[in-house]
Amino acid sequence: MTPEAASAIERADEVLYLVTQPLTAQWIERANPRSRSLHGLYASGKPRRKTYAEMVDEVLAPVRAGREVCAAFYGHPGVFVNPGHEAIRRARGEGYRARMLPAVSALDCLVADLGIDPAATGLHSYEATDFVVHRRRPDPTASLVLWQIGVVGELGYATSPRRENLALVVDRLSRAYPRGHEVIVYEASPYPLVADPFVLRVPLEQLPDAQVPLLATLVVPPARRPRRDRALTVRLGLS
Amino acid sequence: MDGNGGELSSFLTALSEDRQLQDAYAQDPDGTMREAGLSDDSISILLSRDLGKVKAALEEELPGRDFILFMIIF
Numbered sequence: 001m002t003p004e005a006a007s008a009i010e011r012a013d014e015v016l017y018l019v020t021q022p023l024t025a026q027w028i029e030r031a032n033p034r035s036r037s038l039h040g041l042y043a044s045g046k047p048r049r050k051t052y053a054e055m056v057d058e059v060l061a062p063v064r065a066g067r068e069v070c071a072a073f074y075g076h077p078g079v080f081v082n083p084g085h086e087a088i089r090r091a092r093g094e095g096y097r098a099r100m101l102p103a104v105s106a107l108d109c110l111v112a113d114l115g116i117d118p119a120a121t122g123l124h125s126y127e128a129t130d131f132v133v134h135r136r137r138p139d140p141t142a143s144l145v146l147w148q149i150g151v152v153g154e155l156g157y158a159t160s161p162r163r164e165n166l167a168l169v170v171d172r173l174s175r176a177y178p179r180g181h182e183v184i185v186y187e188a189s190p191y192p193l194v195a196d197p198f199v200l201r202v203p204l205e206q207l208p209d210a211q212v213p214l215l216a217t218l219v220v221p222p223a224r225r226p227r228r229d230r231a232l233t234v235r236l237g238l239s
Numbered sequence: 240m241d242g243n244g245g246e247l248s249s250f251l252t253a254l255s256e257d258r259q260l261q262d263a264y265a266q267d268p269d270g271t272m273r274e275a276g277l278s279d280d281s282i283s284i285l286l287s288r289d290l291g292k293v294k295a296a297l298e299e300e301l302p303g304r305d306f307i308l309f310m311i312i313f
């Protein structure tokens with residue numbers, strides 16, 4: 001957590017939070033006793049859009065009552081956090097001051113743990129279900145990050161990744177990558193002092209049978225080098 | 240060590256806040272945990288540095304607070 005985020009949590013009149021780790025929840029509640037979790041708004045069978053809208057309302061209600069509110073979401077509050085963006089947009093629309101503080105996302109952890117520098121290979125990322133459903137075309141010369149690989153095709157509560165859905169991801173990827181291409185199943189450690197990240201390297205075709213944590217992200221390293229355009233290299237004076 | 244949660248969560252909280260404890264842990268994890276009074280089970284979980292095991296043990300200590308959250312985009 002950045003010092004700015006910690007101080008925003010400590011100073012707020014009210015803190016609403018959504019985190020995955022019990023120790024993080026405990027830390028927030030200790031840092032500010034006027035904290036409560038938004039997790040209770042999830043319910044099986046309830047449409048997610050409704051849950052997200054309710055989260056935004058929960059955040060905005062005390063704002064409208066003149067209180068200083070901090071909404072804390074795990075990782076970066078703007079990365080795959082619909083209510084994070086929406087709460088800011090609505091608050092500003094109603095004339096309140098609202099600001100998102102940047103934080104450390106799973107992508108940042110991945111760059112550090114796996115030693116992937118986006119400058120060296122290029123980097124593109126998709127949400128895994130979106131990648132399949134929209135027939136996204138990966139660029140096999142750049143690193144590819146697929147978010148939410150553990151919950152492909154899920155609409156509610158998931159307990160373990162579905163093999164058949166991971167197979168659909170493999171199908172899609174194998175149009176651009178050899179089936180034996182090594183991919184990396186990655187889970188960052190929220191407790192880096194005492195636990196290592198989970199890093200599993202498997203051939204693409206074995207992904208459906210691999211141990212994929214629900215919270216994992218998939219990394220597909222480049223399969224080949226990009227081709228240089230000679231004419232453009234010359235025009236840029238790079239040759 | 241305070242008793243909010245279990246011994247593992249208390250130890251990890253202390254570790255995240257105490258630089259001296261961090262130094263001691265980095266140099267001698269086993270000895271530091273024994274000095275802190277952790278059970279053999281907790282010590283062996285932390286010595287494994289296995290993320291799955293650490294998360295499972297914390298979930299046991301603080302049940303119902305380990306959530307898998309994902310965003311539905313459809």
Ligand SMILES: C[S@@+](CC[C@H](N)C(=O)[O-])C[C@H]1O[C@@H](n2cnc3c(N)ncnc32)[C@H](O)[C@@H]1O
Pocket residue numbers: 073074075076077078079080081104105106107146147148149150186187188189190214215216217218308309310
């Ligand atoms: C709803 S998104 C939240 C992302 C979060 N806001 C962030 O900034 O990292 C959940 C997805 O983020 C990724 N993610 C979250 N925690 C992770 C972790 N510890 N290791 C790897 N990926 C993680 C996974 O792709 C997971 O399915």
